[in-house]
Amino acid sequence: MGARLGIGLIGAGRMGSTHARILARAVPEARLVAIADLDHAAAGRLAEELEVEAAFGSPEELVAAPGVDAVLVAVSSRHHLDVVRIAAAAGRHILCEKPLALTIEETDAAIAAAEAAGVRLQVGFMRRFDPDYLRAKERLAGGALGRPTLFMSRQFDTDPIPDTFRDPLVSGGIMVDMGIHEFDLARWLMDDEVVEVHAFGEAVIDEELGHLGDVDNAVVNLRFAGGAVGSVELSRNASYGEDVRTEVLGPSGSVFVGLLPLGGGAFAGPAGFSIDTLPTSEPRFGRALAEQARAFARAILEGRPVEVGGSESRSALAIALAARRSLETGEPVRVVTLAG
Ligand SMILES: NC(=O)c1ccc[n+]([C@@H]2O[C@H](COP(=O)([O-])OP(=O)(O)OC[C@H]3O[C@@H](n4cnc5c(N)ncnc54)[C@H](O)[C@@H]3O)[C@@H](O)[C@H]2O)c1
Known part of the structure; x- marks a missing residue:
């Protein structure tokens, strides 16, 4: 198998847990290397279940961890922009759950943060x-x-x-x-x-x-x-x-x-x-969630633009x-x- 994208999951709630299980089992192009949640214990439980090596209590720690090339953001929608900014500032590519943000202004700010950092940003319209x-x-x-x-x-x-x-x-x-x-x-x-x-x-x-x-x-x-x-x-x-x-x-x-x-x-x-x-x-x-993550990983590994960018969430x-x-x-x- 060729190179695999190291993905860190941020948000270990309802949807984050679903993503984690799919990433761990059905996305050969990626490897789930770390999980973070403000509820550190929740991140730890999910990491233990899926034998993921690292669990953190903040997005900042996760984006700085070794092996994290990209992040999947599954925190509550209100906090997407904060987390996108943290990931972009650390140079990590981003697959963010929908909606990218709750207002047009915050959506524009998230798109701008990714563009300024030169990282790719895909939105979870699975x-x-x-x-x-x-x-x-x-x-x-x-x-x-x-x-x-x-x-x-x-x-x-x-x-x-x-x-x-x-x-x-x-x-x-x-x-x-x-x-x-x-x-x-x-x-x-x-x-x-x-x-x-x-x-x-x-x-x-x-x-x-x-x-x-x-x-x-x-x-x-x-x-x-x-x-x-x-x-x-x-x-x-x-x-x-x-x-x-x-x-x-x-x-x-x-x-x-x-x-x-x-x-x-x-x-x-x-x-x-x-x-x-x-x-x-x-x-x-x-299947859609797996194919979404696979397409994201392939785009990053092959240096191509993502298929569903931030402007789609904006519209x-x-x-x-x-x-x-x-x-x-x-x-x-x-x-x-x-x-x-
Ligand atoms: N694609 C879909 O069909 C679908 C379905 C459900 C939810 N979602 C999306 O998934 C996202 C999460 O929804 P959910 O139902 O899992 O919510 P949830 O409340 O179950 O989980 C959110 C988790 O994020 C954590 N969190 C919040 N702020 C954080 C931060 N700054 N840093 C780290 N962790 C933080 C919380 O502790 C919680 O564990 C939302 O954006 C939602 O729109 C998408």
């Missing part, structure tokens, strides 16, 4: 590495549908929101935390920009979330620059399991991702209907912030991509 979404993208780019007219996407989460995530000031709230995946897909699959949104939502199940200024169920209508329209549905209350589905309709057919049982995809076109099977034992997006965040504003005002909101 669906772009998911085989089902990639097949959908290929079918769309190949013109199988004609020019897409309608985008529909849903993300229903099953778990109750963890306490660490309830405060929208920490996570960004439903539009920035969950919706950003769908808004990124909207731009990527449609190969077009969203220019206007109109959002509706309520704290239907979790009234306390309403007191924090967030909702647990929402729909967002989208208008694209090229004239297409779309909608995104978000819920934190899918009792039957995580349910993620996306469909793009064009004059000659439809691509669809996400069947029940969860996973897979389908294609309906002039020649008929085909279903892509996915073993139900495979965790949804496990999707602008849509999410417009959707949040629309939720607050009840009015349609134009998507503004400039800071401020």
